[in-house]
Amino acid sequence: MKKLCTLVLLGAFSVSMLTGCGSKLSDEELKQLEDLKAEVTSLEKEIANKDAEKQALLKAIADKDAQLAQCMKDKDALKSTPGGM
Secondary structure, three states, rough: HHHHHHHHHHHHHHHHHHHHOOOOOOOHHHHHHHHHHHHHHHHHHHHHHHHHHHHHHHHHHHHHHHHHHHHHHHHHHHHOOOOOO
């Protein structure tokens, strides 16, 4: 996220420095700006995908923790019954 913000700020700063006061953007500068916008969009999508992946992994961990807790509970129940381990 920090990298994305830095990239956006760098792009905005570059454009402001290149344009000066009232001058128009050249075709090359417009292309650079469009490329930066596309990269920002791509990075935002990547962040969203990684966040979704993170949430899925956290859910999987929670599910495994719940299974482990149930196994421990079942084990303790078996130990407390006569004839158990």
